[in-house]
Every structure is written in structure tokens, then in C-alpha cells.
Amino acid sequence: MGPGPSDVPSQVLRAQGAPTIGHLDPEFLRCMDECRAMIRAVYGTENTMTLPISGTGSAGMETLFANLLEPGDAALICTHGVFGGRMAEVARRQGAEVVEVKAPWGQPLDPEKVAAAGAGRRFRVLALVHAETSTGVLQDLAPFRAIADEHGALLVADCVTSFAGVPIELDRHGVDAAYSGTQKCLSAPPGLAPISLSERAMERVRAREHEVRSWYLDLRLLARYWGDERAYHHTAPVNAIFGLHEALRLVLTEGLEARYERHARLSGELQAGLRGLGLELPVAETHRLPPLTLVGIPDGKDDKQVRRHLLDRYGLEIGGGLGDFAGKAWRIGLMGASCTPRHIALCLSALEDALS
Structure with missing residues (x-):
């Protein structure tokens, strides 16, 4: 009963213990497609670019910032706990100029202060934590699409502790990119990071002037494997994805x-x-x-x-x-x-x- 991982149902453990098959086996490709559809349902989105990254929730964070930011870009990062601060650090490591908007730990962000902190400037991303695991604060996403629009920014949300535990509704709130993990409310073993990016976010990825610094997390390459082309990128963690599939199925069966x-x-x-x-x-x-x-x-x-x-x-x-x-x-x-x-x-x- 800590902040994660949570208990893993026996059905998920059995699914993860199934015989390993090839990462291009037709049966596994079907499993991949079904996982993508179920992740969309939980996120509340129709985003085509929705998939589980091979890595923990932090890998999901790295993926979004590595793909959306280039050296010299400005990033407006909201911090009211550990994981907002981690987003700021990851953005800096991508070479971005980070402006942090801080709120006291244990309190939500003040949208007016966020808007004021970026007044008169344009940013590549506006990022915030939906469910701050270090403080137990749930942040209302509703006001931030308009603020992002004021600054020409993509809206990015950390949904690690909210995914499958509280409503997220990416499309309704206009969130451009989100990441999560499998070990909290989804109740699967840690090791995968469900992400989702809007078409607006993917246009930004395709328009980059520089290569993504991480080959492994380059979404343009991953899209070719997870999409119709099925081009080899890396050996996917087959059994972990079997477990993810079952965990998502259990979530949607409950409703x-x-x-x-x-x-x-x-x-x-x-x-x-x-x-x-x-x-x-x-x-x-x-x-x-x-x-x-x-x-x-x-x-x-x-x-x-x-x-x-x-x-x-x-x-x-x-x-x-x-x-x-x-x-x-x-x-x-x-x-x-x-x-x-x-x-x-x-x-x-x-x-x-x-x-x-």
C-alpha cells in the first residue's frame, strides 16, 4: 500500500508467464494493436500515436521531452512536487531553456500564476503533473489548454498515478502528450510506459531540425514498428506486453x-x-x-x-x-x-x- 507498485492480479501474472513468442509474430502484433486501442480508451483519446514505451514511467517522460524539445527551445514546467521537478530536469538535459512555475508542496497549481509566469513569451511545451505521487495532489487539467494556446505551447501531462485510477480525458482537456506507468492503478508489473501524442504533437516531432538525441526513444522510428509498416526497431518485451494486455482488459471489463x-x-x-x-x-x-x-x-x-x-x-x-x-x-x-x-x-x- 505504498505509492507503487500495487498488487498484481493473478490473471496478469499468468498472462505474463505465457510462452514467449517472436516480437514480429502475427499473434503478438495482434496483441500490440489491442493494447494500443485499450490504452486509448483509458486515456480518453483517439490519438493514433498511442503505445507502451519499453521502459518504466520515467522512460515515458524521457520519450516525450526528447521528441518534443530541441536545444534552445523554451519549456514552461509546473512544479509542486518531486515529479514536476524531474520534468524540469529532463527538459534541461534536452538543452531546453526551462522556466519553472512553483506551487507549495501539497497544494495545486494556480492557473493564473502559470499564465503570468509565461506572459509575453512563447514556449514549445507547457508541462504539468496530473497526479503528483509525492504529495497526493490531483491537479485539474481544464484551465491549461487555454494557457498553452496563449503561449503557442504543446500541453504535456504526467499521468503516472492517475492512469486507470481517476478520469484523464486527454482529448476533452486538449492535452497534446501524456505518459504513465503500469505499476500503479493499472496493477501490472513495472516496466512499460503507456504514452499518447496528438497529431499536433506528432507534427512537431516530424518537423524537428535535429535528430532526437535518443535513438531508442525516437518516436519516428517507433511509429514504424508500432504502425502498419512493422519495421524492426528493437526486441519488444513480449511477456511484459502480454501482462499489460491482460491488465488493460481487466480495467475495461470492470468499466x-x-x-x-x-x-x-x-x-x-x-x-x-x-x-x-x-x-x-x-x-x-x-x-x-x-x-x-x-x-x-x-x-x-x-x-x-x-x-x-x-x-x-x-x-x-x-x-x-x-x-x-x-x-x-x-x-x-x-x-x-x-x-x-x-x-x-x-x-x-x-x-x-x-x-x-
């Missing part, structure tokens, strides 16, 4: 609305129980992220000692705080297959014991 409702409802039950133990929740309810709850550590309680007690006595893992919340808060995940009443009951009873 997106039912899945989102489950995460919201059980998160509310967990938070009520945590407050019943006298624990503080630093993030305001209006922008609290259902799949991940930030919990203040009571005065006089040792962070590592409590977490070690939970792990040793109950086999229960929760996450420690990061950055501004290091040593001050825990992060409790209710993600995918780990979002059940049984998990809540175990967590609350184990915490009560540890704190006593």
Missing part, C-alpha cells in the same frame, strides 16, 4: 466509471478511518488524489520505526515522505488491485497498533 468510483469511494473510507485515528491529512479534500493519500506523522512518532513495524509484523508497506514531506508524512496507496476494503481494514488496524 472505467465503476473503477473510478471504487477508487474515490474507498479512498474516502480510508481517509475517514485515518482521521478517526487522530491523523492529519495535509492535502485539502478538494484536490486530494484518490489513489494516494498523504498522512501527517504525529509528533513524537518515528517515521522509519513505524513503517518497519508495519512491514515486519503485518507485511504491509506504506511509503515515506519525499522532498518537503520527508520525515513529516507517509504516503498510502489505494491503487488498482490494492484498492479493496480488505486493504483498508489491514492498514487501519496495523497503523493503530504501530502508533500505540
Whole structure:
């Protein structure tokens, strides 16, 4: 019950343990196509360029910035936690001039401040984190398309902790590019990064003046393998994609609305129980992220000692705080297959014991 990975259903583990076949086998190509269609459904998009990158969620981040940015480009990056800061660092490594807009940790971004920070300038990208894993803040995407348009920017979103846990709706919000991971609300093993890019974003990729610095993450090359041409690029992680296929199938079988409702409802039950133990929740309810709850550590309680007690006595893992919340808060995940009443009951009873 940490910030990921979440529990992996037995069906996904069985699928991932199927016999390995070739990465150009017709059966595997069918699996690839079905994965792309299901990723589109979860993202809420019709984007043709939608696929899982062979790598973790951070590889998805690298892919988008490596393809969308060139040396000298300006990038407006919103930071209110670890992963906004990581986006800024990745953008700098692409040679971009980064302007950071910062908000206090545990609070959402202020769209007016974001717009003001870029006033009078044009940017190649405007990037923000939809679900900040380090703080448990869910950011409303709705205001940012208009801000991106004001600055001539592509809108990029980190959806690592929101994918399959809360609605994203890329097309409705006008998001041009998004990336995620498989190990959180999707409940597949880590190792793949579902990404999606709009046609506007792909026009930018095709119009680059310089080669993408990473051959492995070059979307123009990957498009030839994942598209109709089926040109060899790299040996895809066949069995990981089998597992991804099954995880996506389980999500869509449950139904997106039912899945989102489950995460919201059980998160509310967990938070009520945590407050019943006298624990503080630093993030305001209006922008609290259902799949991940930030919990203040009571005065006089040792962070590592409590977490070690939970792990040793109950086999229960929760996450420690990061950055501004290091040593001050825990992060409790209710993600995918780990979002059940049984998990809540175990967590609350184990915490009560540890704190006593």
C-alpha cells in the first residue's frame, strides 16, 4: 500500500508467464494493436500515436521531452512536487531553456500564476503533473489548454498515478502528450510506459531540425514498428506486453466509471478511518488524489520505526515522505488491485497498533 507498485492480479501474472513468442509474430502484433486501442480508451483519446514505451514511467517522460524539445527551445514546467521537478530536469538535459512555475508542496497549481509566469513569451511545451505521487495532489487539467494556446505551447501531462485510477480525458482537456506507468492503478508489473501524442504533437516531432538525441526513444522510428509498416526497431518485451494486455482488459471489463468510483469511494473510507485515528491529512479534500493519500506523522512518532513495524509484523508497506514531506508524512496507496476494503481494514488496524 505504498505509492507503487500495487498488487498484481493473478490473471496478469499468468498472462505474463505465457510462452514467449517472436516480437514480429502475427499473434503478438495482434496483441500490440489491442493494447494500443485499450490504452486509448483509458486515456480518453483517439490519438493514433498511442503505445507502451519499453521502459518504466520515467522512460515515458524521457520519450516525450526528447521528441518534443530541441536545444534552445523554451519549456514552461509546473512544479509542486518531486515529479514536476524531474520534468524540469529532463527538459534541461534536452538543452531546453526551462522556466519553472512553483506551487507549495501539497497544494495545486494556480492557473493564473502559470499564465503570468509565461506572459509575453512563447514556449514549445507547457508541462504539468496530473497526479503528483509525492504529495497526493490531483491537479485539474481544464484551465491549461487555454494557457498553452496563449503561449503557442504543446500541453504535456504526467499521468503516472492517475492512469486507470481517476478520469484523464486527454482529448476533452486538449492535452497534446501524456505518459504513465503500469505499476500503479493499472496493477501490472513495472516496466512499460503507456504514452499518447496528438497529431499536433506528432507534427512537431516530424518537423524537428535535429535528430532526437535518443535513438531508442525516437518516436519516428517507433511509429514504424508500432504502425502498419512493422519495421524492426528493437526486441519488444513480449511477456511484459502480454501482462499489460491482460491488465488493460481487466480495467475495461470492470468499466472505467465503476473503477473510478471504487477508487474515490474507498479512498474516502480510508481517509475517514485515518482521521478517526487522530491523523492529519495535509492535502485539502478538494484536490486530494484518490489513489494516494498523504498522512501527517504525529509528533513524537518515528517515521522509519513505524513503517518497519508495519512491514515486519503485518507485511504491509506504506511509503515515506519525499522532498518537503520527508520525515513529516507517509504516503498510502489505494491503487488498482490494492484498492479493496480488505486493504483498508489491514492498514487501519496495523497503523493503530504501530502508533500505540
